[in-house]
Amino acid sequence: MDQQSEIIHPEQKDKKPHSLARHVSNREIRQIFEGGNDANPLEEMQVILAAIIPDCPENFLVRIHQDMNGIFAGQLRGFRESQVKYHDLRHTRNVALASLRLFHGLHCDGINLPPDVILLGIICAYFHDTGMLLTVRDSAPSGAAYLKNHEERSISFIRQYLHDHGYPSAYIDNCASIINCTNLTTAPGNLIFESEEIEIAGNVLGTADILAQMADRYYLESLPLLYMEQQDAGIQQHRSSLALMRQTTAFYHEVIERRLFHDFKKTCRFMRTHFRERWQLDRDLYMDFIEKNIKYLEDVLRWHDNGEGDLKLYLRRHQPKI
Template sequence: MREPTPKLYDFVDPADGECVRRETEEILREFFPDYEGVIFRNAFEDVEKLFFGLYPGYRASNTKYHDFEHTCSVVLATVRLIYGALVDGESFAEEECLKGILAALFHDVGLIQTADDTMGTGAKYTVGHEERSIMFMRSILDGVMSRDDQDDIADCIRCTILAMSPSKVAFASENIRTMGYFLGSADLLAQIADRYYLEKLFLLFEEFQEARIPGYDSAMDLLAKTSTFYQEVVRIRLDKEFLRVDRYMELYFSNRRGVDKDLYSEAIDRNLSYLESILSGDIDDLEGVLSRFRRGSIPTYTI
């Protein structure tokens, strides 16, 4: 009997924050034996509390697409790219890797509302939330890391601004630039490779509506434009603006997991192929499309 083909979620489930934290620290410790991890562990705990409404002065996260699982998935994809690059012979200091991972951890906290902000959801901050994320990061790391270190983390976070070229960011060093490219790539890869990406697009549309993001008239319109978005926006950003650092993902899986494949790329191809099959035929209404999802519709989405 043939062994089942490994899939992305067979190794670490980003819904399990503790599992993501352990994988991150194991990777850092593999390359940096003296790694202590206090800064990352404390920051991880603070961000987890923030998302779940346990951090003083803040409401719980209420953006259903950009939730704590998404943050964990981006942290995981970022550290996997770092691992692959280190295996390939790239030279990064422990502190540089830590900055890249911390940037992934903090990159979306700007979508979380303060306790006295009770209007709508954090989705209203979609445009510009990165600078809010940077402000929160600075408040957490003040007295823990230097202002220059915080500036490096901030520059990495700015690589997740889809409407801005990373060439606009004045990185302090080429290694920090690469960390920013890792994060910017990880943010895209983690989303589109998500095993429930297609279903979650309905939740993303709800966020877009509240944020008044133009370009999508309906959830159906978002679905219909997703493949084009991947080919004409995501791939160009990955290949040209981030210099194909996603190529390091295959080295992570081959060296750490014994799988000679880029499982993110495979997961993305499956998602886009299945989306194409869903949209094919004569179904042109949202309810009909929802009925074709193998896993059913998102319960919290209202047609």
């Protein structure tokens, strides 16, 4: 059997899904996880959105996706081309995909949010890090200069976008609380949500932002880029990129796990529902890959401490260019 024939499609639901899932190749698992082969998950996202909101306007997702391409490329709305290397367009797309997958998992488990809440959540996912983009009026040398308060700028940018495109005032009123769930210095329990549905959307985005970063195939190679962003922002939390990497494992166990399983009320559990219903994989691929990343990072740091080679020997992946 060739690799292509091993892909499990939704229409195979009733054909022994669990036994089939065990035979999916690692390559196909990665392809499913990333939403395709070309670092552009738009097609997969369209399939998922249609399953949740069958009568959603056909051009909704295409327009916001293309608008973000133009914004990050410095071709739309007075923005300059993005120069940040960690909070980039690829990360933005990954968070949007993860958010939509969580909304799908919620839907499949019978938690039916209003379509407007889901659509707002998707727009917020695309805009959540735009605060690190420079406009033609900015004098800062790099968008990383706004890392400390980029959520506030992101909210300003999304509100202008929603206003300019004629979205309902409720979208403008509620986008701030949703995006603020991505701020690691903010306790979600201290945020004020207009409704339980908006709070769920905030939990979805806050969860997706964490999962999309830490489950990424290139997460470990990206940590030095995050360190560089922090330096450009004047954040002196770590003495070196190696120090940041050392702190990452403790940060995950002490901070991230609490946000995922307590602050965001285990919203991450709906990811397993998504993969089961969409691909007949009874697994949460995001948590699987996070655990592998953390385990490998611990191994790499141990090998480095034992004098068994430079970090570059173990971290050699290069992100695909968009």
